[in-house]
Amino acid sequence: MQDLSPYQWRSIALLRIVGYGILALAAIDYIIIFIPPNFTNPAWEFQMLSQLVEKSPVPLIGLALVFYAKDEFRKDFEEHILRVLSSTTLVVGIAYFLLVPLGFNNTLRLNTNNNAQINNLLSQQLSQLQQINDRLNQATSQQDINNLFTSLNRQGKTPDIKNPEELRNRLQTEIATAQTNAKTQSEINRRNLRIELIKNSVKWNLGAIICGVLFIYIWKITDWAR
Secondary structure, eight states: OTTOOHHHHHHHHHHHHHHHHHHHHHHHHHHHHTSSOOTTOHHHHHHHHHHHHHTTHHHHHHHHHHTTTTTTTOOTTHHHHHHHHHHHHHHHHHHHHHHHHHHHHHHHHHHHHHHHHHHHHHHHHHHHHHHHHHHHHHOOSHHHHHHHHHHHSTTOOOOSOOOHHHHHHHHHHHHHHHHHHHHHHHHHHHHHHHHHHHHHHHHHHHHHHHHHHHHHHHHHHTGGGO
16 A cells, blocks of 8 residues: 555545545434434334435445545544444444344334224225115115115216116115125235335345444454554
């Protein structure tokens, strides 16, 4: 390293300055993630995990630039900064590992919440259909049955059926079909949400593990700075 030209030394200095700037920007991003805090909220905590993993390449690149070329061509005050940065990488690495059980726990909580929301929506839909069915059983006139059919059919079209009993049977079939469709759609939504949740959970939790390994490795190989 002692044989480097002045231009090469300046290039190294430039890399380090850029590295400090990247770390400063990363620190701002990390702070913003926690504003406003909403701990105990599984959706917020899961989103926090995803953002911390997504933004991790920025500080990692910044650290690589700052620690570049070991202790060559550095100012005296940088020794204290590097000591703090090196120690901080261990803390950050451990923090990423601690996010993994939190991520898995929030995956289970979000899955439970999703199921509860789907069940509530399905319950409301089935309740509305049951109310229509109850009104149908109490209907005595052709007009009452037509009104019920219109309320069930979103297009507002009433079939050209003059026989009240035939129309009643048609409406009962429509209600049964609507109930089946509601249950089927709720299961499709449940499955899609679960698959998406599992995919994101695997992605972010594995990402947190990788981040933890990288930050602790940086701490290990920068022992010269402590």
